[in-house]
Amino acid sequence: MTMRTDPPAAAPGRRPREMPAPLLALRHIHLLDGLADPELAEIAQAARWHHWRRGRTIVRHSDAGRDLILIASGRVRVTLLSPGGRELRLRELGAGELFGEIAAIDGGPRSASVVALEDSVLGHLAPQDFLQLLQRHWPVCEALLLRLAGAVRELTGRCYELGALSVPQRLAAELLRRAEAGGPRLDPAPHHPDLAACIGSSREQVSRTLARLVRSGLLRRDGTALCLSDPRRLRRLAQGLAEGLAGGADDTN
DSSP, X not given: OOOOOOOOOOOTTSOOOOOOOHHHHHTTOGGGTTOOHHHHHHHHHHSEEEEEOTTOEEEOTTOOOOOEEEEEESEEEEEEEOTXXXXXXXXXEETTOEEOHHHHHHOOXXXXXXXXXXXXXXXXXXXXXXXXXXXXXXXXXXXXXXXXXXXXXXXXXXXXXXXXXXXXXXXHHHHHHHHXXXXXXXXXXXXXXXXXXHXXXXXXXXXXHHHHHHHTTSEEEETTEEEESXXXXXXXXXXXXXXXXXXXXXXXX
């Protein structure tokens, strides 16, 4: 691996987030668990470290860039836009995670866009350095295989939801995913445009569906929070087992 010293891309007119020590940052990258400090130091020298301010697009769908990108601090969103401008949000990633591995492996264009949700510090690793890392360290290669397998399972489930489930079912599934991460009380309540972008629907349709779910007793509003008052019935709805709630032909988009 070769040393790269590109200057960080700090936000104009704003004091950039403090750059963490590269070696310390790499110790928290999940893919690199198990590597000793000498190996991490070599990766730290090979990487180019950049500041990205909130709202900046880091990579664009179909771009030719091939770097693997390591998240030292901050948070990003992986997203796609339809030709009509509708956003589909695929996932959010935080410190310790990474993105860009598909293009780094197969040399193809970027499969999605990535936007900084907050000021972030990212390490960019050239594809040849990443592939050399995989060849030299089986634990890293094994961790990547497990990550890719998990992504295939997750995206297969999302494709099934988008192609086979109604809006109420997709919305129920998304709310259950959020509850698994943070508990049945979602505070603050998710914004309707955010939910719409996550389930491939419109803000208006999400608003109507949430109102129906509240009237049906599956959800409850409590101040700024949205509470899953009956997770069992909500899960039955997501599975298509709750009659009268899954919606009809007008609930498919």
